[in-house]
Amino acid sequence: MSSVESITIDRDEAEQRLDRWFKRRFPELTHGRLEKLLRTGQVRVDGKRIKANHRLEPGQVVRVPPLAAPGGEAAPRERTESKSRKSDLASARLGEELRRRILHRDDWLLVIDKPAGLAVQGGTETTVHLDGALDELRFGSEERPRLVHRLDKDTSGVLVLARTARAAAKLAELFRGREVHKLYWAAVIGLPQPLSGRIDLALSKQPGQSGERVRPDQEEGQRAVTYYRTVEHIGRKAAWLALRPETGRTHQLRAHCAALGTPILGDGKYGGAGAFLPGKEISRQLHLHARALEFPHPAGKIFRVSAPLPPHMVATWKFLGFSISSGPANREEFEF
Incomplete structure (x- = not known):
């Protein structure tokens, strides 16, 4: 990484020690190098100097300075500048696309329809990501928009950004208090039995070669609850499910x-x-779409926003004969 990056902590990353968070996100960064960055104040949380054992909270913003290349040596100046130029160009192009995908904008919030295939935050091998393009979404504001939740890279749909620190704190509080109601649509293989119900199955993260993954773990896992309803189905071949997660675990x-x-x-x-x-x-492609969110707006009223199905899911809906809703989500869609 060749430039300063600001990363907002989401619920899945909360309660981690800062040093362990760095180890997961930047495995090439040595412990000694991290300690030096902390001592010199180059790493900060919410603008303040911090220690390695600090427990992160949702909504906090971690300042990540330029990090050394693998092997501990700084990247050559020419290569660093070239990567920086390419990264800036990619972020500008992504910013243009995201501006075309805005679902709502006000003084508090910015809501976008995230395309499938776009990572929300960067990692060791992820150079193009939404977090890197947030400066392109300021719209004249002095503050950079902040991530307050996330979607998996291959999941499309509604993603809310806070336009101010005050809005970020309020939204983080709403997510912690489970006052944000989420509605997802998915196409699944087969037909669930029963056709609607509640899944209460704890999950724990499982290390492996294939990247981040979770598994059922009723003894030591984190509680995870999902309500589901079959909207339409094609015999027992495939079904369209509406999903309403009560908790927000990774890959829940x-x-x-x-x-x-x-x-x-x-x-x-x-x-x-x-x-x-x-x-x-x-x-x-993955057929999982964040259809809608509903929550108390920081300004006071109940706010509901929805996103249309992405092109690959529209094509599948047509092929399977599912009806396609092009209008906004209503309150009744959340009630199951």
């Missing part, structure tokens, strides 16, 4: 759908080869 909906015996279409990580339908007409 993907793991819960797999546990039902109905993996999300395109989710090879949790459904294996059984997560795909034959034929070129059905995309192999």
